[in-house]
Every structure is written in structure tokens, then in C-alpha cells.
Amino acid sequence: MRKPVIKVSALILLLTILMMLTGTAAFAQTDQHIYDQAGLLTDSEISDLEAYAAEKSREQGTEFLLLTTDSTSGMPIIDYMGDFYDNLADQTGMENAVLLTIDIGGREFYLAGFGNAKTRLDNERVEMVLDRITPYMAQGQYAGAFRETIETADRYMEYKPGVNPESIFLQTWFHAAVALILAGGIVGTMLYNSGGRNTTTAATYIDRDHTRVTRDSDRFRNKTVTRRRIPKNNNSGGGFGGGGGMTGGGRSFSGGGRSF
Amino acid sequence: MVTHYKCPNCGSDMAFDATSGMLSCPNCGRQDDIETFPEENIQQKFAPEEAKEYHCENCGAVLLTEAETTATHCSFCGAPVVLADRLTGDLAPAKVIPFTISKDEAVAAFRKWTKNGRLTPRGFMNGDRIKKMTGMYVPFWLYDINGKAEVAAIGTRMRTYQQGDTVITETDFYDVYREIDLSYLKVPADASEKMDDELMDKLEPYDYSDLKDFRMPYLAGFLAEKYDFDEDALFSRVESKIVPYIDSYIGSTISGYSTISYTNKQINANKYKVYYTLFPVWMVYYDFENKEHTFAMNGQTGKVVGKPPISGGKVAAWFTGIAVSTFAALKAISYLVGGVLW
Numbered sequence: 332m333r334k335p336v337i338k339v340s341a342l343i344l345l346l347t348i349l350m351m352l353t354g355t356a357a358f359a360q361t362d363q364h365i366y367d368q369a370g371l372l373t374d375s376e377i378s379d380l381e382a383y384a385a386e387k388s389r390e391q392g393t394e395f396l397l398l399t400t401d402s403t404s405g406m407p408i409i410d411y412m413g414d415f416y417d418n419l420a421d422q423t424g425m426e427n428a429v430l431l432t433i434d435i436g437g438r439e440f441y442l443a444g445f446g447n448a449k450t451r452l453d454n455e456r457v458e459m460v461l462d463r464i465t466p467y468m469a470q471g472q473y474a475g476a477f478r479e480t481i482e483t484a485d486r487y488m489e490y491k492p493g494v495n496p497e498s499i500f501l502q503t504w505f506h507a508a509v510a511l512i513l514a515g516g517i518v519g520t521m522l523y524n525s526g527g528r529n530t531t532t533a534a535t536y537i538d539r540d541h542t543r544v545t546r547d548s549d550r551f552r553n554k555t556v557t558r559r560r561i562p563k564n565n566n567s568g569g570g571f572g573g574g575g576g577m578t579g580g581g582r583s584f585s586g587g588g589r590s591f
Numbered sequence: 592m593v594t595h596y597k598c599p600n601c602g603s604d605m606a607f608d609a610t611s612g613m614l615s616c617p618n619c620g621r622q623d624d625i626e627t628f629p630e631e632n633i634q635q636k637f638a639p640e641e642a643k644e645y646h647c648e649n650c651g652a653v654l655l656t657e658a659e660t661t662a663t664h665c666s667f668c669g670a671p672v673v674l675a676d677r678l679t680g681d682l683a684p685a686k687v688i689p690f691t692i693s694k695d696e697a698v699a700a701f702r703k704w705t706k707n708g709r710l711t712p713r714g715f716m717n718g719d720r721i722k723k724m725t726g727m728y729v730p731f732w733l734y735d736i737n738g739k740a741e742v743a744a745i746g747t748r749m750r751t752y753q754q755g756d757t758v759i760t761e762t763d764f765y766d767v768y769r770e771i772d773l774s775y776l777k778v779p780a781d782a783s784e785k786m787d788d789e790l791m792d793k794l795e796p797y798d799y800s801d802l803k804d805f806r807m808p809y810l811a812g813f814l815a816e817k818y819d820f821d822e823d824a825l826f827s828r829v830e831s832k833i834v835p836y837i838d839s840y841i842g843s844t845i846s847g848y849s850t851i852s853y854t855n856k857q858i859n860a861n862k863y864k865v866y867y868t869l870f871p872v873w874m875v876y877y878d879f880e881n882k883e884h885t886f887a888m889n890g891q892t893g894k895v896v897g898k899p900p901i902s903g904g905k906v907a908a909w910f911t912g913i914a915v916s917t918f919a920a921l922k923a924i925s926y927l928v929g930g931v932l933w
Contacts (some may be wrong), residue, residue, distance in 0.1 A: 491928070491930035506918050514913035517913055521909065522906065525708065529795075533835070539689065546770035547770070548766070549767050552745070557762070560757055
């Protein structure tokens with residue numbers, strides 16, 4: 332009886348070691364997540380966020396990156412971001428990444444998802460993340476914006492592709508509310524009916540032979556027409572580059588940007 | 592006036608048997624049809640006009656009755672008696688629905704009902720503590736009602752469509768007018784002050800195909816009461832009962848509109864026929880945890896009404912059970928759809 336137990340535990344140990352090895356191997360592609368070329372963050376913010384980004388990157392299998400710059404040297408922010416990523420990916424061989432680019436010169440920011448993050452953080456989800464970080468950007472809290480990006484993207488990427496992660500039907504409070512209301516309704520009805528129900532209806536005592544409409548009229552009187560214009564979807568703060576695209580190096584991505 | 596129904600065979604006091612619908616003799620088992628029961632076996636004795644005291648013709652004991660009682664048992668010898676002068680003249684019932692559920696069947700039906708109580712305490716569900724079962728004919732007024740309703744309303748039909756980036760809503764307004772003849776037959780209202788109106792309403796409906804012309808022998812062996820409220824006093828109660836029926840009928844005649852708002856609604860209902868009728872009710876007195884609970888059973892259909900004791904534990908268990916399983920089911924669905932549990 333002892334032998335199989337030892338065998339199994341040895342196997343588990345071996346598997347654990349193997350997973351740890353491959354895990355570190357797969358995710359140790361980069362140890363730098365923050366490229367603060369514009370110097371927007373303090374040293375302590377950088378070290379904090381590096382640690383946080385590293386942890387979440389390992390969990391998700393996707394690198395969370397931040398790029399800041401004073402100037403895109405005349406290029407659109409999307410192209411600047413694309414070139415930067417092509418360069419980085421060629422060097423480190425990274426496949427999957429979520430990249431937040433802040434151009435403090437042009438006062439624009441752009442969020443992109445590469446590799447598996449392209450589907451796991453699709454365009455709709457990018458827009459939802461942008462909605463959440465825009466207030467941070469407006470207030471100049473760039474560290475907060477990046478932290479929020481990691482936190483929200485990390486959460487959204489758990490959901491199956493194509494699903495709206497903020498949908499009310501997926502919220503725990505909604506499930507709890509429905510469960511409580513349903514239970515209350517059913518038990519309440521049971522209590523109400525425990526003393527016997529009234530089973531007579533409008534049809535019980537009616538005399539169908541002598542109950543009838545003797546005169547009726549439905550006369551058209553007047554007509555009103557109301558028109559309402561459908562408001563156009565305009566992103567506050569000016570959105571651009573929604574829908575993602577392709578980098579110069581041929582890497583396609585999901586993404587969206589705002590100015591602030 | 593005290594009435595006994597004497598068995599033509601052996602002279603015992605006969606009582607109405609709910610199972611067979613006949614007068615039956617508890618002693619020799621003889622059964623007689625109520626319609627053809629020989630006159631000479633109906634023993635009646637007129638009480639003196641002044642004295643409101645009745646004596647049992649069997650044993651001579653004074654019958655202890657309340658003023659409303661019209662049928663009872665002699666408390667001394669147990670013989671079924673019918674107090675006939677309380678059932679004649681103005682007090683003569685026009686119709687009766689005889690008991691079709693006998694006492695044994697009533698006990699069985701009540702036990703079955705207690706077993707179905709999903710929120711009642713376990714001890715109550717045994718149904719074995721019936722203190723007393725009383726078969727009682729409860730006085731009802733049945734109203735045949737006819738009337739007219741005149742209704743004016745404004746109905747709208749709405750149509751919404753999109754043209755370019757504009758949503759256009761077209762609303763057509765209509766003047767709606769209806770004149771309706773109304774007729775409702777044999778709407779009951781209980782005329783006994785003792786009986787809880789709500790309880791009696793819940794006992795409905797009775798099957799009117801068993802409605803018989805009243806004959807006194809139906810009451811032999813049961814309790815019966817005479818009415819406390821006359822037909823005029825109760826009409827307002829019947830009116831309030833049928834107004835919702837009328838409203839729903841009016842609503843059913845106006846269809847095809849998105850919204851309807853009534854500008855004028857006049858309902859005029861009159862009684863044109865009234866039947867003083869006795870309905871069969873089994874009263875069940877049940878002891879549970881030192882408290883007496885009263886239930887009523889429709890003596891024709893077996894429907895039971897009355898507030899049973901409620902077990903807090905069972906209510907909590909049902910609530911928790913439903914809430915937890917619903918929550919789990921929703922979580923499972925959202926996991927399948929969204930891929931995330933929390």
C-alpha cells in the first residue's frame with residue numbers, strides 16, 4: 332500500500348517542479364515593464380508598479396507594459412507605439428502584451444493589446460478600460476492610471492472573449508439580488524396561500540348567455556407624431572484609433588486612444 | 592316546533608347520510624329517499640307560541656340552542672332534531688346543497704390536507720389531533736344579478752420606427768365607447784354573522800348542479816343556522832365581490848390598444864332574484880400546541896381553508912434553499928457564459 336503513495340507524491344513533486352520551471356521560463360521574457368522616457372513617475376512609484384506589473388504579468392501570461400514619452404517626433408501615437416513594440420518584441424521574443432502609451436507632449440494616450448491580449452482585451456474592453464483611466468490621466472496621476480489599467484485589464488481578461496465583463500448578468504450582487512427576490516416571492520406566495528386560495532374567477536358566476544356588448548364604437552380622434560434624434564456616440568475627451576490595427580512589423584493589435 | 596324523522600321500520604331517529612344522499616337509520620340501516628319519505632313518520636310537535644324552549648321528543652330534555660340554530664342534536668340523547676319553525680315562512684330556505692362528504696371522508700380529507708402543508712410544523716402534519724368536527728349548513732344568499740355598464744375611454748395605438756438617425760413615434764388616439772349588458776348568476780354571500788366572511792369566500796366555488804330544492808330532512812344529523820343578515824343587507828358585499836369581475840369583463844371587450852384610459856365608467860347592477868340557500872361546511876376544530884385552530888371544509892368539494900400554524904424553521908429552510916440554489920444556478924450560468932465565477 333505504501334509504494335503507490337510514494338509514487339504518486341513523487342509524481343506530483345516532479346510535476347510541480349516542472350511547472351515552476353516552465354512557468355518562469357515562459358514568463359521571464361522581460362524583467363522591465365515600465366519605460367518612463369518622459370520621467371512622469373517617481374522612483375518609488377516605478378519600483379512599486381514594476382513589482383505589481385511583474386506579478387500580474389506572471390499570473391496572466393501577458394506582459395503589462397507602460398511607455399511614456401515627451402514627443403512622438405511627429406509620428407501618430409499609434410505608429411510610435413507600434414515601432415516601440417516591434418523593437419521590444421524582436422529583442423525579447425515576447426508575444427502577448429498589454430501596452431499603455433502616454434504621449435505627454437501631444438497629451439494623448441493609447442492602450443493596445445497584442446498576441447492573446449488582442450482577443451482577451453478586445454476593442455470593446457479597451458474602451459471600457461480607457462473610460463476608467465481617463466479621470467486619472469486628466470488629474471495627472473499617471474502611476475494611478477497604469478495601476479488601474481493592470482487591475483482592470485487583468486480582471487477583464489479572465490472573462491471569455493466577446494463577453495461584456497461589466498454586464499449586469501455576470502455581477503455577483505445581481506445574482507444575490509435575484510436569488511433573494513425569487514426566494515422571498517415564492518415563500519411569500521406559499522405563506523399567503525397557506526390558508527387556502529380564492530379560486531373563483533371572473534368566469535365563475537358569469538351568465539354568458541346574457542352578458543354581452545350591446546353597443547360599441549371605436550372612433551379615430553387624432554394623431555400625434557414625435558421625433559427624436561438618436562444622439563451620436565462621441566467619446567468624451569476625444570477618442571481615436573479605436574479598433575486597433577497593425578504595427579509596421581506586422582503585429583496586429585486591439586486598441587483605442589484618447590486625448591486628455 | 593321540533594321535528595324528528597322516525598324510521599318506518601324500527602322507530603329510531605333517522606339522519607341524512609352524505610354518502611348515499613338519503614335519510615338513513617343508524618339502528619336498522621334502512622334508507623329512505625327524501626322526496627318520498629312518508630309523511631306519517633315525520634313527528635312534529637308545536638311549541639307554545641310564547642315559550643322559546645324546545646323539548647326533545649324522545650327523552651323530553653330541554654334542547655339547548657342558540658337563537659340562530661335551525662338543526663342540532665339533543666344534547667342528552669343525541670337524537671338529530673330540526674327546529675322547523677325556524678325554517679318556515681320568511682326563514683324557509685329556497686335551496687340547499689346537501690353534504691356529499693361524510694364525516695369519515697371529511698376526517699380523511701383533512702388529514703390529507705395537513706400532510707400537504709409545506710410550511711406547517713411537523714407535529715401538525717400528522718393531522719391526528721382533531722378535537723371536533725361539526726357538519727354545518729351555513730346560510731347563504733345567492734344573487735342573480737343583472738345590470739348595465741356604460742364605458743367611455745380613450746385608447747391609443749403606438750407605432751415606433753426609425754428613419755435615418757431619427758426615431759419617429761406615431762400615436763393614434765381613439766374614442767372608445769361600450770354599452771354592456773351584464774348578468775351574473777347565483778353569486779353567494781354568507782349570511783351568518785358567526786362565520787368569517789373571508790373564510791367562507793375561500794370555500795367557493797360550489798358545484799351548483801347539486802343545488803336542490805330545500806327539504807328539511809337534509810338537515811337531520813347536522814347543525815344548521817338561520818341567516819343573521821337579510822338579502823338587502825348583504826347586497827353591497829356581493830356588489831363589491833362582482834365589481835372586479837365586471838371590470839375585467841369590460842377590459843376584455845376593449846382590445847388592440849397600447850394604452851386605455853377611462854373617462855367615464857358607469858356600472859349599474861341590480862339583483863333580480865335571490866335564493867336563500869344552505870351550503871354544507873365541515874368545521875374542524877384542531878388542537879395544536881395548546882391552541883385551537885379552526886378550519887372550514889367545503890362539504891361538497893372537500894376544499895379546506897383556514898390559517899394553519901406556520902413553522903419558522905420551515906419558512907427559513909425554504910427561503911434559504913431557494914435562494915442558495917438560485918444563486919448557485921446563476922453562478923453556474925455566468926461561469927459558462929463569462930468564464931468567471933466571481
